[in-house]
Every structure is written in C-alpha cells, then in structure tokens.
Amino acid sequence: MHGAHEAVDRAFRDEWGQVVATLIGVTGDWDLAEECAQDAFAQALQTWPRDGVPERPGAWLTTAARNRATDRLRRAAVGAAKLREVAAMERVQAGEPGNDGPDHDGTVPDDRLRLMFTCCHPALALEAQVALTLRTLAGLTTAEIARAFLVGEHTMSKRLTRAKQKIRHAAIPYRVPPAHLLPERTPAVLAVLYLLFNEGYSASAGADPVRAELSGEAIRLARVLTRLMPDEPEAVGLLALMLLHDARRSARFDAAGDLVLLEDQDRTRWDAGEIGEGTALLDAALRRGSPGPYQVQAAIAACHAAATRAGDTDWAQIAALYGELVRLAPSPVVELNRAVAVGMADGPAAALPLVEALDASGRLAGYHLLPAVRADLLRRLGRAADAAAAYRDALALAPTGAEHRYLRRRLAEVTEES
Known part of the structure; x- marks a missing residue:
C-alpha cells in the first residue's frame, strides 16, 4: 500500500x-x-x-x-x-506528453506549451499569467504560489479566480499564438518557466528540498521554446541559466538531506556537460548584442561555474553583474543578492548597510533569506549576539526542513561563540 x-x-x-x-x-x-x-x-x-x-x-x-x-x-x-x-x-x-505533429497554426504542438501561452495572454495581468500557469501546469498549491510572489494566500486565490474568469469571458483561445504574436507573451512565458524551475530547484515548502521533476520539466519546456523562438536571446539565456544552476543540483545537499552552501560544495560533483552546454548557449545569446535579465543571471551563474575552487570566485564581477541586473529588472530580491555579492567582494561591513536598508523598507517582510543574510554578515563581523537574534528571525520564517536544520546549526555556532 x-x-x-x-x-x-x-x-x-x-x-x-x-x-x-x-x-x-x-x-x-x-x-x-x-x-x-x-x-x-x-x-x-x-x-x-x-x-x-x-x-x-x-x-x-x-x-x-x-x-x-x-x-x-x-x-x-x-x-x-x-x-x-x-x-x-x-x-x-x-x-x-502531447503530440508530435504540428499545431493548428503549424507551430509547436506540446499541450503544456499551449496551456502556458494561453495563460500568458496579454489580456491578463502579468502576475496573474504567471500564477495561473504555475497552478494549472505545475500543480503548485495556492499557498506555494503566494510564497513565490510574497503575497498572502487569500490575495493569490482571488487573482487565480479572476484570471480563470477572464479567460472564460474573453474566450481566449487555447493555442500557441502565431509567430507575430509571440513577442508580447514572451516575458510572462519566461517568468513562468523560471518560477517553475526555481520551485523544483529549491522547493518553497515541504519535506523535499528539491523537486527535480519540476526543474526538469522547466528545462524541457525551455528547450521547446527556444526551438519555437530561436532568435529570442532571452529564451536562450534562460535555458542557459537553468542548465548552469541545475549542474550544481547533486552537490547542494549532503547524504542526510542537509543544505550545503555553494562555497562548501564538492565541485567535482557538478555536471560538466550541463555547464558546457549552458556556457555555450549563453555565449550564443550574448553575441546577439541584446542583453537582458536572464542573460545577466546566466552570466552570474557562469562566473560560479568557472571557479574550480570557492576561493577563485570573481565576486567583484558578480557584484557588478548584479548591479546591472538591478538596473534591468529591479526587485528587492535582486538587491539582496547584490548585497551578498558585495559582502563577498568588499567585506561584510560594506554589505550590512545595504541589507539593513532593505529591512527598513519592508519590501521583503516575511522573506526568510533577508534575516538569514543579515545574520551571516553579523556573524562575519563578530557580532555573535546580534547574529543569533537574526538567525532566530530567519528560523521563524524558513519554509523547509533543510533550511531549518542549516539555520539551527548556524545559530548553535554563534551561540557558542557569544
């Protein structure tokens, strides 16, 4: 049974x-x-x-x-x-999975891709497009999607209901649109694929920290999309980004299921084939001379992949790339990631004011990685008591068992030091 x-x-x-x-x-x-x-x-x-x-x-x-x-x-x-x-x-x-013959308009036939493009119709608000696709395509719960958007579950439930009603009342067709209409839906489709990949790469909730089937499905659909839109550099950049991240998957957790930080990972376990393919795809995308957010993120991942040892990581370059990403796709999460890179490149004292400004803004309220990053910076500055308080804040918000165990270990370390 x-x-x-x-x-x-x-x-x-x-x-x-x-x-x-x-x-x-x-x-x-x-x-x-x-x-x-x-x-x-x-x-x-x-x-x-x-x-x-x-x-x-x-x-x-x-x-x-x-x-x-x-x-x-x-x-x-x-x-x-x-x-x-x-x-x-x-x-x-x-x-x-789908058919292999042509679609009604002669394009890609995959049922799931049809569903994705239907959800990503421009008549819907962008966040509603992404949320509806994650619900119907990936089977994510409303709570999981709400966490991905940093909103309440009730708010997300209403968005999903309105999006379905809009599709029904507007009679939005269930198909991959013709080629001339693809660009208007591209941003939402790419966002869906990236969120789908991220939910698989680092689950927002539950006992399993990784849902490999979701990240694998995102990569598969990204490959289909790049065949559908071979001249779209951001689609190619997103596929490169996924592959470069996925290459590290087997090294991210130890045998007990505990989280292993990037700096501590056994880099011989990284998938050299995925790194090679991802790097080649990124180079091809960048040669088109139209850099976008996914290409920049892929370039950051490539910097990590190029370092055979953690100490060889070019953190100054990564911090500069995050600065570009803030310009192209501003968000508080990107700003937090940039602060981490600044902390590695220039030291924790340079990064702490950036993190505290984010904290004061309230834009990442409820996001467990904000106090976790702050705790790490305080720990590195020797402020053990303050770090312990921040680790406790992060523990109260952490959504998965693996993250709980990691934060408890860090808390124990600084508690012993203080």
Whole structure:
C-alpha cells in the first residue's frame, strides 16, 4: 500500500500538468479540468493499493479524468457538441506528453506549451499569467504560489479566480499564438518557466528540498521554446541559466538531506556537460548584442561555474553583474543578492548597510533569506549576539526542513561563540 501511495505522489508530480492541459484542451473549462484531475488522483489513491500501480500511470489518470469529465458534462446536460469534444479524448494516447505533429497554426504542438501561452495572454495581468500557469501546469498549491510572489494566500486565490474568469469571458483561445504574436507573451512565458524551475530547484515548502521533476520539466519546456523562438536571446539565456544552476543540483545537499552552501560544495560533483552546454548557449545569446535579465543571471551563474575552487570566485564581477541586473529588472530580491555579492567582494561591513536598508523598507517582510543574510554578515563581523537574534528571525520564517536544520546549526555556532 505504501508503494502505491508513493506512486500516486510521483504521478502527481510527473503527470498533473499533462492531465490538466489535455482536459482543458478538449473541454475548454479550466475549473472542470482541475476538479476532474483531482478526482482522478483521489480515485488512484483508492484503486492502486488494491489493484496495483498501472504500467502507464499517466494514461490511467488521463482516462479516469476524461471519464469523470464526461460524467460531469452529461449530468450538467451541456449539449451533444460538448460531449463530442470530450469523446474526442478517446483518441488521445493518454499519458504521453502531447503530440508530435504540428499545431493548428503549424507551430509547436506540446499541450503544456499551449496551456502556458494561453495563460500568458496579454489580456491578463502579468502576475496573474504567471500564477495561473504555475497552478494549472505545475500543480503548485495556492499557498506555494503566494510564497513565490510574497503575497498572502487569500490575495493569490482571488487573482487565480479572476484570471480563470477572464479567460472564460474573453474566450481566449487555447493555442500557441502565431509567430507575430509571440513577442508580447514572451516575458510572462519566461517568468513562468523560471518560477517553475526555481520551485523544483529549491522547493518553497515541504519535506523535499528539491523537486527535480519540476526543474526538469522547466528545462524541457525551455528547450521547446527556444526551438519555437530561436532568435529570442532571452529564451536562450534562460535555458542557459537553468542548465548552469541545475549542474550544481547533486552537490547542494549532503547524504542526510542537509543544505550545503555553494562555497562548501564538492565541485567535482557538478555536471560538466550541463555547464558546457549552458556556457555555450549563453555565449550564443550574448553575441546577439541584446542583453537582458536572464542573460545577466546566466552570466552570474557562469562566473560560479568557472571557479574550480570557492576561493577563485570573481565576486567583484558578480557584484557588478548584479548591479546591472538591478538596473534591468529591479526587485528587492535582486538587491539582496547584490548585497551578498558585495559582502563577498568588499567585506561584510560594506554589505550590512545595504541589507539593513532593505529591512527598513519592508519590501521583503516575511522573506526568510533577508534575516538569514543579515545574520551571516553579523556573524562575519563578530557580532555573535546580534547574529543569533537574526538567525532566530530567519528560523521563524524558513519554509523547509533543510533550511531549518542549516539555520539551527548556524545559530548553535554563534551561540557558542557569544
């Protein structure tokens, strides 16, 4: 039974986006698609422990969700035309990721990419576009998405509801748009992919600090997007950024699941193939002479990847790149990252005023990394008691077990020193 429950959990991570995307494509009803997908997973929790895990879990789940949608629509008496649409799902090879033939407009056929571009319609506010895609494509909870945007769960729930209503009332088509309309949706699509990757690379909540299936899906979709938009340097830059980060994944946690800081990682465990591909992609993007935020972030990641030892890291260059990133894509999180780089390049005394100004502004209220960075700077300055207080603040906000354990170790170190 335990193995069946694990299989359902794994199938949710692997198949949710495909099941929902397929149902939306056929029924055109976003709420119905999500509800029927949830019903299918609930049915799997009842059936798989008794009958065994099916050979193709995704196919089983899509069929169960399709049958549930058919029943719901029949009971609602929405008409034969809609039922014919649902019946068309019989022809879909459930559980296989999309089709490989051309889309209606001759572009990329992937169901999940269609879903992403539909969510990222310019009629929706940018934050709503990103949030809706993370909900429907990745199956992230409203609470997880709210944390990613640093807003309350109730606020995010209302945004998601309004976005779905807007798609329904405006009859926004479920498709990859024609080539001339791609640029207006590119910023939101790239933002979705990056948030999807980040949620996999460093989970915002839960026992597992990494959700490799999410970061892997983001990389896969980024590859599809670069084929769709080969002349878009920011799409290429984002793919480079993901690969350069993902190259470090296996070294970020030890055997006990505890977080290993970048400076302490075993760099021989970094994936040289991903680093090589990411660096080559970044070089190709930069040669176009139109640098953007994702290319700059990829350049920062490349600086880390180029250092064979932590002591060889060019922190001055990284601080300068963060300064450029603040100009291109200003945000309090970017400013915090720049402060970290300044602290490494010029010392903690140079960085602490930057962090304290951010703290005073209130723009990162509730963000656990702000007090964590402040605590680290205070620790390096020898102010153990102040550092301990900041570590306690960070502990109260940290969302994952791995981060809790790391912060508790740091707190114990400075408590012993004071």
